[in-house]
Amino acid sequence: LVxxxxxxxxxxxxxxxxxxxxxxxxxxxxxxxAAQYGLKTHVYAPQEDSPAFDVCAAYxxxxxEDQTALATFAQQVDVITYEFENIPVxxxxxxxxxxxxxxxxxxxxxxxxxxxxxxxxxxxSLDIPLAPFVEVNSLAQLEAGLAKIGTPAILKTxxxxxxxxxxxxxxxxxxxxxxxxxxxxxxxxxxxxxxFIREISVVAARGRDGSFMPxxxxxxxxxxxxxxxxxxxxxxxxxxxxHAREITQKIAEHLDYVGVLAVEFFVLEGDGSETVLVNxxxxxxxxxxxxxxxxxxxxxxxQHIRAVCGWVLGSAARRGDIVFxxxxxxxxxxxxxxxxxxxxxxxLYGKSEVRxxxxxxxxxQVLPFSSTRAQDA
Amino acid sequence: LVxxxxxxxxxxxxxxxxxxxxxxxxxxxxxxxAAQYGLKTHVYAPQEDSPAFDVCAAYxxxxxEDQTALATFAQQVDVITYEFENIPVxxxxxxxxxxxxxxxxxxxxxxxxxxxxxxxxxxxSLDIPLAPFVEVNSLAQLEAGLAKIGTPAILKTxxxxxxxxxxxxxxxxxxxxxxxxxxxxxxxxxxxxxxFIREISVVAARGRDGSFMPxxxxxxxxxxxxxxxxxxxxxxxxxxxxHAREITQKIAEHLDYVGVLAVEFFVLEGDGSETVLVNxxxxxxxxxxxxxxxxxxxxxxxQHIRAVCGWVLGSAARRGDIVFxxxxxxxxxxxxxxxxxxxxxxxLYGKSEVRxxxxxxxxxQVLPFSSTRAQDA
Numbered sequence: 001l002v003x004x005x006x007x008x009x010x011x012x013x014x015x016x017x018x019x020x021x022x023x024x025x026x027x028x029x030x031x032x033x034a035a036q037y038g039l040k041t042h043v044y045a046p047q048e049d050s051p052a053f054d055v056c057a058a059y060x061x062x063x064x065e066d067q068t069a070l071a072t073f074a075q076q077v078d079v080i081t082y083e084f085e086n087i088p089v090x091x092x093x094x095x096x097x098x099x100x101x102x103x104x105x106x107x108x109x110x111x112x113x114x115x116x117x118x119x120x121x122x123x124x125s126l127d128i129p130l131a132p133f134v135e136v137n138s139l140a141q142l143e144a145g146l147a148k149i150g151t152p153a154i155l156k157t158x159x160x161x162x163x164x165x166x167x168x169x170x171x172x173x174x175x176x177x178x179x180x181x182x183x184x185x186x187x188x189x190x191x192x193x194x195x196f197i198r199e200i201s202v203v204a205a206r207g208r209d210g211s212f213m214p215x216x217x218x219x220x221x222x223x224x225x226x227x228x229x230x231x232x233x234x235x236x237x238x239x240x241x242x243h244a245r246e247i248t249q250k251i252a253e254h255l256d257y258v259g260v261l262a263v264e265f266f267v268l269e270g271d272g273s274e275t276v277l278v279n280x281x282x283x284x285x286x287x288x289x290x291x292x293x294x295x296x297x298x299x300x301x302x303q304h305i306r307a308v309c310g311w312v313l314g315s316a317a318r319r320g321d322i323v324f325x326x327x328x329x330x331x332x333x334x335x336x337x338x339x340x341x342x343x344x345x346x347x348l349y350g351k352s353e354v355r356x357x358x359x360x361x362x363x364x365q366v367l368p369f370s371s372t373r374a375q376d377a
Numbered sequence: 378l379v380x381x382x383x384x385x386x387x388x389x390x391x392x393x394x395x396x397x398x399x400x401x402x403x404x405x406x407x408x409x410x411a412a413q414y415g416l417k418t419h420v421y422a423p424q425e426d427s428p429a430f431d432v433c434a435a436y437x438x439x440x441x442e443d444q445t446a447l448a449t450f451a452q453q454v455d456v457i458t459y460e461f462e463n464i465p466v467x468x469x470x471x472x473x474x475x476x477x478x479x480x481x482x483x484x485x486x487x488x489x490x491x492x493x494x495x496x497x498x499x500x501x502s503l504d505i506p507l508a509p510f511v512e513v514n515s516l517a518q519l520e521a522g523l524a525k526i527g528t529p530a531i532l533k534t535x536x537x538x539x540x541x542x543x544x545x546x547x548x549x550x551x552x553x554x555x556x557x558x559x560x561x562x563x564x565x566x567x568x569x570x571x572x573f574i575r576e577i578s579v580v581a582a583r584g585r586d587g588s589f590m591p592x593x594x595x596x597x598x599x600x601x602x603x604x605x606x607x608x609x610x611x612x613x614x615x616x617x618x619x620h621a622r623e624i625t626q627k628i629a630e631h632l633d634y635v636g637v638l639a640v641e642f643f644v645l646e647g648d649g650s651e652t653v654l655v656n657x658x659x660x661x662x663x664x665x666x667x668x669x670x671x672x673x674x675x676x677x678x679x680q681h682i683r684a685v686c687g688w689v690l691g692s693a694a695r696r697g698d699i700v701f702x703x704x705x706x707x708x709x710x711x712x713x714x715x716x717x718x719x720x721x722x723x724x725l726y727g728k729s730e731v732r733x734x735x736x737x738x739x740x741x742q743v744l745p746f747s748s749t750r751a752q753d754a
Contacts, residue, residue, distance in 0.1 A: 015729045032409055035432045038725025038738060055412045057431035297720060312716050319696070339689050343674060348415025352392045361415060 011310035012079045014038030017057065018305065019077030019101060021064070021091070023050025025349040025359065026083040026285050029293070031055045033301035039309070044073050051349045052083075064091040074100035081105070081259060081308045085114045085283050086160060104208075104258040104308040109283040112255065116158045116189045116280070123278055126254055128247050130278045131266070132192035139180050145190040146173050152193040155179050157186045165225075169193075194277060196266035200234045202244050203262045203289035205303040205313050206252040213303065213313040214248060215296060217241045218288040220264070223328075226357060230288045232295070232322040233370075236267065240274040251281060260304040262286030291324040291364045292316075294345045320366040332360035343367060388687035389456045391415030394434065395682065396454030396478060398441070398468070400427025402726040402736065403662050404460040406670070408432045410678035416686070421450050428727045429460075441468040451477035458482070458636060458685045462491045462660050463537060481585075481635040481685040486660040489632065493535045493566045493657070500655055503631055505624050507655045508643070509569035516557050522567040523550050529570040532556050534563045541602020546570075571654060573643035577611045579621045580639045580666035582680040582690050583629040590680065590690040591625060592673060594618045595665040597641070600705075603734060607665045609672075609699040610747075613644065617651040628658060637681040639663030668701040668741045669693075671722045697743040709737035720744055 012018070018034050020027045023045030031041040031052050040057035043050065046064065053059045058076065062069035064087060074080065074095050080103045082092075092107050112118045120133045134145035136155065146153060151173060157166035166186070168179045180188075199222065204214035219234035220227055234241070248263045255261075264279040289300035298306070298314030306313055320343070332354060338346040348361035389395070395411050397404045400422025408418040408429050417434035420427065423441065430436045435453065439446035441464060451457065451472050457480045459469075469484050489495045497510045511522035513532065523530060528550060534543035543563070545556045557565075576599065581591035596611035597604055611618070625640045632638075641656040666677035675683070675691030683690055697720070709731060715723040725738035 014725050015727050028412070032412060032432070035405070035409060035727065036724055038727045040431050040727060054417050054434035055409070055432050297722075306716070312713060314716060315719060317719075336689060339683070339691060342692060342694075345674075347413055348391050350392050350412065350415045350417060 012039075012308070015040055016078040016309075017042050017076065018308065019044065019073055019080040020052065020056075020083055021045070021080065021087050022083035023047060023052040023059070024083060025051050025351075027052035028055055028349060029290070029299075029301045030081070030083060030285065030304060033299060034305045037302065037305060039305065042073060042077050044070070049352065051351060054350055064088050067094060070094055071098060071100075074098045077101050079104065079308050081304070082110070083284055085110060087114075089114070105261070105283050106256045106258065109255040109257050109261070113281045113283045114159060116156055116161065117187075118158075119281055120189065122254070123251070123281075126250060128250065128278055129275065131194045134190045136180075136188040136190050139177060142176050142180050142188075142190060143173070146170065146176055149190060149192040154191045154193060155183060155188050156191060157183055157188050159187075167225075194266045194268065196277075197269050197274075198235060198267040199264065199279070200236060200244065200267055200276070201230075201262050201264045201286065201288040202248040203260060203286050203292070203300055204245070204248050204252065205260045205300070205307050205316075206249075206257045207307050207313050208258050208310045210253070211313050212249050212252060213316050214245045215289060215292060215300070215316045216318055217244055218291075218322075218324075220288050224357065226328060226359070227287045227326055228328070229326075230291060230322065230324040232291065232318065232324075237274045240267065240276050244276045247276070247278060251278075255283070257283070259283075259307045260285045260289070260300050262288060264288075287326065287359070288324075290347070290362050291322045291366075293347070294364050295319055295322045295324075295366045318369075320368055321370050323365040323367065325363045326359055327361040327363065329356045329358055329360065330354055338363045341365075389416075389685070392417055393455040393686075394419050394453065395685065396421060396450055396457040397429065397433075397460055398422070398457065398464050399460035400424060400429040400436070401460060402428050402728075404429035405432055405726060406667070406676075406678045407458070407460060407662065407681060410676060411682045414679065414682060416682065419450060419454050421447075426729065431727055441465050444471060447471055448475060448477075451475045454478050456481065456685050458681070459487070460661055462487060464491075466491070482638070482660050483633045483635065486632040486634050486638070490658045490660045491536060493533055493538065494564075495535075496658055497566065499631070500628070500658075503627060505627065505655055506652065508571045511567045513557075513565040513567050516554060519553050519557050519565075519567060520550070523547065523553055526567060526569040531568045531570060532560060532565050533568060534560055534565050536564075544602075571643045571645065573654075574646050574651075575612060575644040576641065576656070577613060577621065577644055577653070578607075578639050578641045578663065578665040579625040580637060580663050580669075580677055581622070581625050581629065582637045582677070582684050582693075583626075583634045584684050584690050585635050585687045587630070588690050589626045589629060590693050591622045592666060592669060592677070592693045593695055594621055595668075595699075595701075597665050601734065603705060603736070604664045604703055605705070606703070607668060607699065607701040609668065609695065609701075614651045617644065617653050621653045624653070624655060628655075632660070634660070636660075636684045637662045637666070637677050639665060641665075664703065664736070665701075667724070667739050668699045668743075670724070671741050672696055672699045672701075672743045695746075697745055698747050700742040700744065702740045703736055704738040704740065706733045706735055706737065707731055715740045718742075 017040040042058040043052040043056040217234040262282040265276040293299040394417040420429040420433040420436040594611045639659040642653040670676040
């Protein structure tokens with residue numbers, strides 16, 4: 001139906017099927033966005049109670065190593081994307097080798113961003129500012145790293161870290177052995193501690209044609225290492241926001257990226273101006289972009305679908321100032337206040353079990369614009 | 378999870394399952410709205426390519442007469458609703474007799490609104506203004522009716538009429554026999570022709586607790602008897618809009634209604650003021666309310682889910698002035714302009730086959746408020 005959407009690549013048109021690797025709330029919201037555009041989705045995930053299974057035209061419940069299931073999946077879809085960065089690289093390589101459906105974002109993006117060390121080396125090679133870092137595969141390397149970077153520092157596993165898992169802060173050099181043992185000798189990366197005053201993220205999309213569309217920077221507050229609230233506009237100088245956008249675009253281009261990505265930054269203050277350092281890259285739609293469903297002209301989920309389908313990107317203009325709150329664990333038990341509050345939109349992810357630290361849903365408030373700068377966005 | 382939502386009836390809370398009878402685009406958009414609130418849906422429909430099957434946790438493809446399938450369906454859901462008015466009354470009666478899950482809207486609402494004559498008699502009994510009408514089961518009744526009502530008049534089948542199907546205009550008394558033959562002797566209703574200047578609709582929700590929440594009246598333009606565009610605010614006096622809302626509330630109360638309904642009105646002008654006559658009632662979410670997904674704080678689909686689940690109703694406040702356009706048949710073939718136009722939201726229903734007169738999708742434009750009256754809404 002969208003055969004007339006002009007694009008230098010072949011486009012994916014309704015009622016085509018988008019294959020989504022991963023079945024969490026991100027996959028769920030991607031599937032809903034695809035449906036709004038008349039597209040079907042086929043979700044592939046190993047967990048039987050995957051939230052995205054409830055909103056897709058088809059699903060496969062199988063491991064990422066199951067080549068038979070992967071091959072059947074690839075034959076049934078028109079394009080493949082993924083909703084989280086811990087899909088095995090070998091899974092994507094296998095899907096690409098089948099040549100049944102294109103895969104976006106790129107294999108390169110997945111490979112680099114799922115390994116903290118590769119990601120930092122990639123950023124460093126592009127002269128993108130980030131905290132000092134050292135590869136750590138042994139206690140000796142850790143001690144040498146601490147001598148170079150100083151304390152406090154943070155030791156993080158190279159892979160599978162999220163929401164504060166797989167990391168330990170080292171306040172004094174003599175705590176090295178304990179920290180290394182804590183991470184069970186896993187290949188790791190030592191990062192210098194950055195005295196940031198604020199954390200922000202830039203969520204942005206890159207189309208198949210190289211077009212780039214960033215959302216306004218989001219100011220993020222974490223609690224227990226989990227995103228708690230996001231405010232937009234962020235408290236941030238115009239110059240720093242512009243720099244963060246430029247860095248995000250540079251990253252996207254050098255990853256041959258297609259789809260939505262997020263770059264998290266630390267904001268530092270000094271000499272009366274703000275600077276930004278990259279914290280990490282998420283090769284997917286991002287928690288700090290969920291506000292865009294009601295708060296932007298194009299949601300990050302719709303934007304990702306447009307990008308991977310080869311459609312023109314939509315406007316990322318905001319519809320107001322944003323206060324976004326995650327509902328973590330039992331915060332999702334008392335919801336009535338969110339159902340009646342002006343300009344307030346409640347989302348729940350359909351997870352049957354409330355667990356401490358589990359993201360159960362979120363609330364987006366869209367408020368009147370507070371500044372002329374915001375309205376120009 | 379929503380156990381704290383206070384209500385005089387037992388409420389349906391995530392991750393409960395909503396059963397939806399009917400699998401068209403209305404069921405599809407209801408299923409998406411339910412998912413956004415963390416609820417599962419089970420869609421029951423006889424057509425294999427039902428658009429709603431692509432976005433639900435489970436579906437049953439069976440006829441409305443299949444009691445085995447209906448019984449299994451009823452056991453698997455926590456509340457039952459319907460997306461169109463031509464579900465057989467016997468189907469709802471059977472589901473109610475099982476006592477497995479409550480059914481909203483009421484059986485009474487379905488029975489009355491699926492029969493044009495019963496609906497008009499119901500409205501007449503409430504002293505609600507409507508065009509003159511006469512029951513027609515024979516040519517003699519038709520001729521007597523024409524003598525009473527005059528010409529032009531419109532002969533409409535009592536049941537299964539939609540988008541102009543099942544109706545014929547009678548311009549002169551001597552065309553009676555041909556008109557009656559056109560409708561193949563089907564039980565019908567003769568309506569006096571009303572010299573309306575405009576058509577409007579009021580989409581509104583009634584909660585299980587009797588709370589009532591109308592959207593602003595929509596001004597509707599039809600082409601070939603199919604809704605083409607909707608504008609809000611409607612060109613309508615405050616008094617006439619208020620009257621239309623009061624009539625809608627009266628209808629909802631006398632149908633023991635729970636959920637979203639729509640009442641279509643003719644607007645007449647005379648003596649410098651406007652009056653409204655009821656055209657027909659739709660016991661479901663309505664095409665002239667689709668704009669509410671991006672144009673209101675609570676979409677009609679979310680509002681219907683809230684109502685049938687026993688939740689508090691949400692705000693029906695608009696987020697701007699609305700221009701809504703259906704994409705009929707091949708209007709859905711050239712979509713790029715809708716993907717980039719400011720404040721414009723494209724929806725497609727996932728129908729694989731483009732057919733003349735078929736509703737393929739819609740486009741909602743949310744524009745800045747044009748009047749202070751609108752902003753107060």
